[in-house]
Amino acid sequence: MRAARLSDRLRVEEIDSPVPGPDEVLVEVHAVGVNQLERAVMNGARLGAPALLPRTVGIDPAGVIVAQGAAVAGDHVGERVAIKPNVPCGDCGFCADGAEADCRRQQVVGVHRDGGAAEYVAVPARVAIPIPGQVPFTVAAAAVHSVPIALHMIRRAGGxxxxxxxxxxxxxGALGCAALQVAAGLGGKVLAGALEDEPVDGLPGLGAAAVLTYGRDDADGLAEQVRGHAPDGVAIAIDATGSGPLISAGVRSLAWAGHAVFAAALPGARLDLDPRELYTRRLTLHGSAAADYADVRDGLALVADGTVTPPVAAEFPLAEVVDAYAMAGRRDHVGKVVLHVR
Ligand SMILES: [Zn+2]
Known part of the structure; x- marks a missing residue:
């Protein structure tokens, strides 16, 4: 089969199709997202356990189950599924509590095991989540990573x-769009922040009540801009950039007893926070990563019922995987870049 492999560089190679293990399913891939997570691996940034190369990339494929291991209960062949990128261990206390996002032994498809930028991928059956309704594979692939993570961030921040x-x-970005759409879909009034040279014209159509822009090295004015729209501050500040100044500005923008939540940090990022503000104003700052199974099921349901429609910025064939990753690394588009495998 053809697969996008990362070794000294990223390229499409011909390799043997994977054989599903006893607890795994084999998925014929139709579409897979292009993510910053793999770019970080490609750039050598550490993400927990280091990735071993060569590796087939692609953390969030969507496709059809064509085979299953002997220990998988039920008959799932023919099911349309999207793959939850983070594979929880399944037997720690967090997993037992349904808090799989906090499992310390999770692995990431496409990072710690071969991913889905390939004609076939084998994954543990428990992370092959049925795609509800008529959601197309491209949209399911665009949604299955970012929408559940956005939903998890909002739930972690108290809803x-x-x-x-x-x-x-x-x-x-893909996560920012998802956070914007999920927050608006759940009834929030969303102030969408972006760099002043990013394409923001489409953000009101995704549900933004207002668009706030800031310079690349200038987050200082953001809290004041927020107060122009929300004099008492915001209930939740969600950061999808990993920028220390922006996370700090989000905390400074909070209303009494507000929650700030972030799910990434750029190398060298530092926060500038006044601890007096945190306790006197009852503020909470949450670090968030990954998602629970419930977030994946509920996030895909929000896509199926039309509450969230993840914007797909571009689709590339598998053969153009290098161009797809190059585009995903730029900030000149809104939403997700997707590889169309078949
Ligand atoms: Zn676990």
Whole structure:
């Protein structure tokens, strides 16, 4: 089969199709997202356990189950599925509690085991989540990583009450778009933040009540801009950039007892926070990563019922995987780059 492999560089190679293990399913891949996570691996940034190369990339494939291991209960051949990228261990206390996002022994498809930028991928059956309704494979692949993570961030921050104002910084990226759409879909009034040279024209159509822009090295004015729209501050500040100044500005933008949540940190990022503000104003800062199974099921349900429609910035054939990753690394588009495998 053809697979996009990362070794000294990224290229499409001909390799043997994987054989599913006893607890695994074999998925015929139709589409797979192009993610910053793998770019970080390619650039040598550490992400927990280091990735061993060569590796087939592709963390979030969607396709059809064509075979299953002997220990998989039921008959799943023919099911349309999207793959939860993080594979929880399944037997720690967090997993037992349904808090799989916090499992310390999770592995990532396409990082710690071969991924789905290939004609076939074998994954543990428990991370092959049925695609609800008529959601196309391309949309399912665009959604299955970012939408559940955005939903998990919002839930970790205590959820949204109708009318709550929510700040999303980094709103043009795949995670930012998902956070914007999920927060708006749950009844929040969303202030969408983006760099001043990013394409923001489409953000109101995704549900943004207002668009706030800032310079690359200038997050200082953001909190003041927020107060122009929300004089008491925002209930939740969601950062999708990993920028220390933007995360800090989000905390400074919070209303009384507000929650700030972030799911990435750029190398060298530092926070500039006044601890007096945190305790006197009852503020909470959450670090968030991955998602629970419930977030994946509920996130895909939000896509199936039309609450969230992940924007697909571009689709590339597998043969053009290098161009696809190059585009995903730029900030000149809104939403997700997807590889169309078949
Ligand atoms: Zn676990």
């Amino acid at each position: 949204i009450r109708p009318g709550d104002t929510v700040l999303v910084t980094g709103a043009t």
